[in-house]
Amino acid sequence: MTLLLAPMEGLLDFVLRDVLTRVGGVDRCVSEFIRITGTLLPDKVFLRYLPELRNGSRTLAGVPVRAQLLGSDPVSMAENAARLAALGPEGIDLNFGCPAKVVNRHGGGAALLQEPERIAAVVGAVRRAVPAHLPVSAKMRLGFNDTGLMRECAQAMQAGGAAELVVHARTKADGYRPPAYWEHIPAIRAAVAIPVVANGEIWTVADALRCRAVSGCDALMLGRGMVADPGLARAIRAFDAGLPDADPVVWADLIPHLAAFWQLVCDDLEPRQRAGRLKQWLNLLRRRFVEAEVAYQHVRTMTDQRAITAWVAAQQAEARNSA
Incomplete structure (x- = not known):
């Protein structure tokens, strides 16, 4: 089974990609979307979203990262894709799934x-603009308000030259509300000849197995489920290999990763963003770890970086002493 790490704006950025790929089990990541309007972006913008470009388009753990672009103008998308391609990404992914109103209002993301x-025109323009060896993939939802055009959209992406398609099994109107409608994915798979990856509401190993059975996909993309349980990809991989999960990720295992995350946040993000990013991750970790609830409640009202750094250091010391 192939396991991909999803792009999630404002959550699954390069900092969390770095930490989660250290835990293991992920085959490939996709960056947060880089929004393309009418201008040719400078290299520094691509590098801000994808600093892994300085490391052969891989995280420090060695996992390849594909760059995602979002836009609706074929010319601008092609020009920016060509500039991005010169920086050596693992591949270029195109976003046709973002449900944000500000994006959709300007014709981007799920609006397409x-x-x-128009999807075929965008994909085709990007495919022609980048070297033939560079993979171009696409991510879509089941539709905007309904699923009526899902096959046609998938076929348009294939016709434009996409070599892989990720399907988030909800419409734009569904937002992120459960469930994910994996049962629609077989119809998309039947409509195209390129590999299809299933995405949406995969929180546990059991979810992954159900998604694979219902969708027929051997490749899955993990998003919030992987953020809430950093050991999820490893556990899925162990089960898929017919092995017991002999090395499950427990809270003590996560403490060094939390410390590394906090250090990266302090090094790379604006001061106003730092405390919020740690709380955001702890909030999701509460779904899987009882200890995360205690940690979240402790730091929930903290804003001082030095105080949070001292708390993180205390957690590390406690984990070492109990080992």
């Missing part, structure tokens, strides 16, 4: 699922 012909 109403116009398959």
Whole structure:
């Protein structure tokens, strides 16, 4: 089974990619979307979203990262894709799934699922603009308000030259509300000849197995489920190999990763963002770890970086002493 780490704006950025790929089990990551409007972006913008470009488009753990672009103008998308390609990404992914109103209002993301012909034009322009060896993939939802055009949209992406398709099994109207409708994915798989990856509501090993059975996909993309349980990809991989999860990730295992995450946040993000990012991750970790609830409640009202750093250091010391 192939396991991909999803892009999630404002959550699964290069900092969390670095930490989660250290835990293991992930085959490939996709960056947060880089929004393309009418301008040719400078290299520094691509590098801000994807600093892994300085490391052969790989995280420090060695996991390849594909760059994601979001836009609706074929010319601008092609020009920016060509500039990005010169920086050596593992591949270029195109976003046709973002449900954000500000993005959709300008014709980007999931809004294009109403116009398959425009999707084909965007994908085709990007495919022609980048070297033939560079993979171009696409991510879509099941539709905008309904699933009526899902096959046509998938076929448009294939016709434009996409070599892989990730399907987030919800419409734009569904947002992120459960469930994910994996049962629609077989119809998309039947409509195209390229590999299809299933995405949406995979929180546990049991979810992954159900998703694979219902969708028919051997490749899955993990998003919030992997953030809430950093050991999820490893556990899925162990089960898929017919092995017991002999080395499950427990809270004590996560403490060094939390410390590394906090250090990266302090090094690379604006001061106003730092405390919020740690709380955001702890909030999701509460789904899987009882200890995360205690940690979240402790730091929930903290804003001082030095105080949080001292708390993280105390957690590390406690984990070492109990080992």
